[in-house]
Amino acid sequence: MTTSVLPRVAITLGDPAGIGPELVAKLLADPRTTESAEIVLISDERELADAGTDAGTPIEYSLEAKPGVPRLHDNGAARPGTFERRKATEAGGTWAMSNLRVALDLAGAGEVDAILFAPLNKSSLHLAGMRELDELRWFETILGAEAYTCELNVLPSLWTARVTSHVSVAEVAAGITRENVLGAAKLLDTVLRESGIEAPRLGVCALNPHAGENGRFGRHEIEVISPAVEELRAGGIDAAGPFPSDTIFLRREEFDGILTMYHDQGQIAMKLIGFDGGVTMAGGLRVPICTPAHGTAFDLVGKRSANTGSIRNAFNLATRIGTRRRAAQA
Incomplete structure (x- = not known):
């Protein structure tokens, strides 16, 4: 069991059709990210490799807990091979939801203090079977809020x-x-x-x-x-x-x-x-869940021009509140 005082933050890469993978790769390339939290990546090795290609910078990760290095927690889901980019699809929505479901389960078990997810596409989520109006209501359902x-x-x-x-x-x-x-x-x-x-x-x-x-x-x-x-x-x-x-x-x-x-x-x-x-933050849940306030920006996919300002701010907010909640529980 870790004795680190750093908050534990689960990160998902959002809808694979959009700019989420690129944003996460760029975020993790910044040393400030791994210095300020223990990162748990909910994904698989194929998605992390593709994200590194999108951003032009590979994602460093470990399969075991290692100080200063994000740990990959494989979501265990079957992937459809490749994802169609720049388009809302059932496959993309299913993948994004499977990653988030694992993150929510980890939060429910007290294994992470906060969640950061890259942009989702509501059309993809509804194609994948989400019945709630939006992800906040889905989070409520999963967490039993x-x-x-x-x-x-x-x-x-x-x-x-x-x-x-x-x-x-x-x-x-x-x-x-x-x-x-x-x-x-x-x-x-x-x-x-x-x-x-x-x-x-x-x-x-x-x-x-x-x-x-x-x-x-x-x-x-x-x-x-x-x-x-x-x-x-x-x-x-x-x-x-x-x-x-x-x-x-x-x-x-x-x-x-x-x-x-x-x-x-x-x-x-x-x-x-x-x-x-x-x-954007899902407020009132047992765990702080943050995301950039913008969407999947299909028009920017593959251009390596996605702005990281929002995801950086979302990560900082998740770590700040996660730290305070962890301290309060301790």
Whole structure:
């Protein structure tokens, strides 16, 4: 059994049709990666070799635990020979899910402290049989999550959480309940504290234009969101709002985290502010799970031009929270 104080991070290479393998190879080529965590690669030797070819830099790994060298944990799955690149396929989705399933099993057994996965393709996942709307809901199913969960988006200076996520815009209003606003805000506050911010400042978005214009454009602000903000403040959370969503990001320096009501309300702003560095985190699970906030970028496959800013930030966040959770458990 290892006595290292470094966090143990499981890494999967994402959808094999996209830029994930190249990103992971480039990440592992940076000495800072192996200096800051014990890396467990969930893959097989063929995929690691292909990833090294994609990136133009081979992946160094060991089949046994070895200080400073990533350890390969073979996923045990049968591969289809080669994967079709630059295209969503059932084979690619099946492979990506098999790797993630092993990582989740290791986390459930307490053998890793955090998970980092390279970009996935939702079409591939659904072709492979994933019934949930997205990977977060699939993670919930596999891990048997009982607490409130939601997707968090992270830039170096700002976090966002959202009350509703991958649902039709027509279904958003029904999902804006007092319980959901409270759950998402409390989770955002908790994870910000785990990331090292001692007293997070939260800004809360309105749902309707002009924050509802005193009920003229809707009553969610009056009947749901404002009472939830008051309850958060009474419980010791520094929350303010609701603020109109078309101006709150102009005031982002006032907040450590912003709670949005639906997907694009926050995602458009975050990607305009820092697309190349954004991170997505599955919040509320027993293990921190992080990934770059961008997709599989089929158009960049084979060009060796994929930007590693987001995967580097995702790795750093996974190690930071994994370290704190491991220390808390110890």
